[in-house]
Amino acid sequence: MTTSPAAAIQKSAFTPNIRQFIIVGNPNVGKSVIFGLLANKYVTVSNYPGTTVTVTKGWMELPEGPIPLIDTPGVNNLTPNSEEEVVTRDIILSSQACDKVIQVLDTKNLKRGLFLTIQLSEMKSCAILALNMWDEAKLRGYELNIKKLEEIFGVPCVPTVAIQKKGVYDLKKHECRHFSYKIQYHEAIESALAKLSKLLPPSGISLRAQGLMVLSGDETFTGSLREKVSEEVFRRIMEIREQAEHMLNRDLRRAIDNARMAEAERISTLVLKQTQQPRIRRLWNGLERMTTHPFGGFVILCGILFLMHHFVGVLGAGVLVDLTENRLFNGIINPAMIRFFDFLMPFAHEHVIADGIVLPEYALGDSHLSVFQSLFRFVHDFFVGEYGAITMALTYGLAIIFPVVITFFLAFGILEDLGYLPRLSILLNRLFKTIGLNGKAVLPMMLGLGCDTMATVTTRILDTKKERIITTFLLALAVPCSAQLAVILFLLQGGIGMKGILVWVSIVVMVFFLAGWMASRLVPGDDNPLILEIPPLRIPSLRNIVLKTLARVEWYLKEVIPVFLIGTGMLFLLSELNLLALIERFLRPLVVGWLGLPSQSAEAILMGFFRRDYGAAGFIHMFEKGILDQAQILVGVTTITLFVPCVANALIMIKERGYKMAFAMFAIIMVMAFGVGGLLNQILQRGWIVL
Helix, strand or coil: CCCCHHHHHHHHCCCCCCCCEEEEECCCCCHHHHHHHHCCCCCEEEECCCCCCEEEEEEEEECCEEEEEEECCCCCCCCCCCHHHHHHHHHHHCCCCCCEEEEEEEHHHHHHHHHHHHHHHHCCCEEEEEEECHHHHHHCCEEECHHHHHHHHCCCEEECEHHHCECCHHHHCCCCEECCCCCCCCHHHHHHHHHHCCCCCCCCCCHHHHHHHHHCCCHHHHHHHHCCCCHHHHHHHHHHHHHHHHHHCCCHHHHHHHHHHHHHHHHHHHHEEECCCCHHHHHHHHHHHHCCCCCHHHHHHHHHHHHHHHHHHHHHHHHHHHHHHHHHHHHHHHHHHHHHHHHHHHHHHHEEEECCEEEEHHHCCHHHHHHHHHHHHHHHHHHHCCCCHHHHHHHHHHHHHHHHHHHHHHHHHHHHHHCCHHHHHHHHHHHHHCCCCCHHHHHHHHHHCCCHHHHHHHHHHCCCHHHHHHHHHHHHHHCCCHHHHHHHHHHHHHHCHHHHHHHHHHHHHHHHHHHHHHHHHHCCCCCCCCCCCCCCCCCCCHHHHHHHHHHHHHHHHHHHHHHHHHHHHHHHHHHHCCHHHHHHHHHHHHHHHHCCCCCCHHHHHHHHHHCHHHHHHHHHHHHHCCCCCHHHHHHHHHHHHHCCCCHHHHHHHHHHHCHHHHHHHHHHHHHHHHHHHHHHHHHHHCCCCCC
């Protein structure tokens, strides 16, 4: 019996039972591009066991046969500060002596990569160094002494330009070698390492590396270590650490990291030299500095947002959605499916299978006929009814959101490959610190303006649980998706003009920062500083953008569309059980009495949960009929903007944050939405804001 490559990948992904290749590197060094070139079509993407961090696994062909290949999350340190770093460290820990580590470095920023190289050398890994972005280093006037670097670490060093496929396949030709380099630490640390080496159990890495993890206070490592040694040995290990810290009279982790960084800088200075940069490069450097300038950076940001609005908002959410929703689904697919199911109805009324025999309708009793008709109506409505799997779920997921998703993924991929997103994080970092976040949270927030469901999933990139909770909460509360935003702006502009739009924006922004400020003080956990390497601005690779967009579209179809189907199924059952009407009647007194809106608004607000743009569209319908005045338009759109997110996003929130945390967020959001809407109604009635 033979094992398929895909099955073998799954089997060997995180266990040391067969030889495998592990790709390691800092974020934004081209690691995933190299993985894509080395791995063939047998590629899987899945969460690392027990985490929300995704790991990509592939199959690399070598002369001796196919070998598993793992692309680990990008990290800056193997003494973990984040879940991604824990996952990468654990994959290396689970490796064995015959495994090969391919470390990808950014040649022009060698010091940053060598910090990781030193840690890999302490683990005695068998490795090859891929010196990527070699062309950009040359463009900036850098010259690297490869021979000297190989002599220092004792492993092969291969120059690569991943996006041009240069040097990547040479990585297969070189035999990996174990690191021969050793850094010398302070006497107190070296003494402690000697003592620890007699107590620590054998592992996939050297005892010296294990000892450094213990001395660095790596709780994720010491937690697993405690299960492998006796209580007495573990107590002795902790005593050695405390004694070393007392002798050094400073934080051990900081001392170890500072020594590594100083050594990385020394080696980088020794092997990497910079000559005069070309004039075009100096001009490009000026543009790079401008993107993070306190004034010029915001000017560039406004220009990018303007272009994204026209590409995603106008082309994607406007032109393409009109083609897919109105012309394709509502014009062709949905009518055809409805006619198909309606065509079955006369046949169903005339003949029924009873005990394996086809009987005419008159041969059945009235009770049998009634049950059969009810069953058929149920099936009919499940697929093509008001809340049908085809007429709502697939129409919503494929006709309305999918065009927005594609255009947003393309725009996001361009900004990502351009190297702009880290600069945006730096630009807005100080502002986001006021709400307990750092500049990394900008990325999910930007995605939220396209689709909050996708954005909630991308909160995985944030380093701490606290940041992920706050960002998920703010996305659900005050970041309207593109479909809802387009409808709201149409209503506001047509109903209350630019002044009303400014009032609405001011309220939503104020609620966003006030809620974030409160959440940052209520959610447990320390604030996390922004530690981010700024890559250079570069011309994006069309091939790379297309490949990444296709990969993300595949994720959307596999992960999000099923959520739409589940959510619509839930909505259909609520409708069948008459619970929707019950919820609507429950909301009506609150909507009329507190918000000052017409009774029909209760249905629009409720529909906003199932489809955010439906809620806004309901207010447009009332506006066109003359039911709403200007004040009611403002109150209505403010409430539905802050109201609980759509059912698809709600399900993703439950999946990512757990049902307890998600339902707590829903309760807080509902209180805030109706609270802010009611206060705004009171202010408008008293004439404190005149539209």
